[in-house]
Amino acid sequence: MKIKLSLLAFLFVTVSFAFQFQLSDDAEASVLTFGPGTSLNDSFGHNAFRIKDGTRGIDIVYGYGQYDFDAPFFVLKFARGKLNYLISRHFFSDIFNYYSRENRTIKEQVLNLSIEQKQKLFSYLENNYKPENRKYLYDFFYDNCATKIRDVLSTVTNNSISFEKPDNFEQKTFRALIYEHVDKNSWGSLGIDIALGSVVDREASANEYMFLPKYIHSFFEVSKINGNDNLVKSSTILYTKKDNNSSSNFLLSPLMIFGLLSVIILFITYRDYKNSKRSKWLDITLFSLTGVIGILLLFLWFGTDHTATWQNYNLLWACPLNILVIGQLLKSKVKNWVKSYLKLLIIMLCLLTLHWIIGVQVFAIALIPLLIALAIRYVYLVRFYNN
Known part of the structure; x- marks a missing residue:
């Protein structure tokens, strides 16, 4: 009798779990682009995935690049480039309230994915959020919060996305791209220019531009999926930054x-x-x-x-x-x-x-x-x- 009850309980949990993580046909997958903040750490903006399913009561944001402050020897690992970063998961309402309070523009691009691709993306992110999978070795240019969006989306769509250049694309070096977000005559720029070597003075390829969140947005806007279909189904500005008349001294x-x-x-x-x-x-x-x-x-x-x-x-x-x-x-x-x-x-x-x-x-x-x-x-x- 106990064996039957245990088996029934196991089947109930398994079925509930499968249903809980099965998206409905009304689900939407989108990419959020957050504008720059006031601190140097936030001056380049941020990207995240949003999975929204009103039928299932799901509205969750997944972002890459969260510090793992619990890591032993945090400062030493950070300095040596050996610090693991984390994928984060938050309710959209909390994310929206945080970035709007920070007065940072929030843009959303609803992706033109099939229900199978949305499900695969959702399952990938949920699996990535498991404690044993959350950590990854961060790289500012090649494996950050923006490049993760591009790479994860390419993975779950079986590389069916053709990333196109925006009409206003101009060839620049990595350092010139950084200057788009950091004033040359600022203390943050001074530290960056002293610490970074000549390797960032080579021209970045079009694909490498997407280490910056704003280029994830602009490239996605014109990119194609499954041949000639637009990658982005619709674009919306959820919050617009208010002018604060701040000026540098x-x-x-x-x-x-x-x-x-x-x-x-x-x-x-x-x-x-x-x-x-x-x-x-x-x-x-x-x-x-x-x-x-x-x-x-x-x-x-x-x-x-x-x-x-x-x-x-x-x-x-x-x-x-x-x-x-x-x-x-x-x-x-x-x-x-x-x-x-x-x-x-x-x-x-x-x-x-x-x-x-x-x-x-x-x-x-x-x-x-x-x-x-x-x-x-x-x-x-x-x-x-x-x-």
């Missing part, structure tokens, strides 16, 4: 701050020149800061899995070897190799300028006054030690 911008620091460096250098002396504290500060930054850049290049930090020619001005010179700078008389090293630093600044001009790597505009000040300071040090 140029006085606190990187270009202004670095400009002031450079003026101070040049003034002290001029004063040293007039008095035929050397301000040791200034040289120790400059060599310490540039050396530490250089070590961090080397770590990002060789000690992490971040592919975008490779081949970083910011090392031409932020040289890790500067740390080794500090001991000599404390002395009144330096060894001959220090004079040669200073000449090497001047040559490397010239190489940096050449790299910038021919387009090997684009550097932060805020660095321009600092690089000029460093070059003049190095020239003065060579002259000072030679005398």
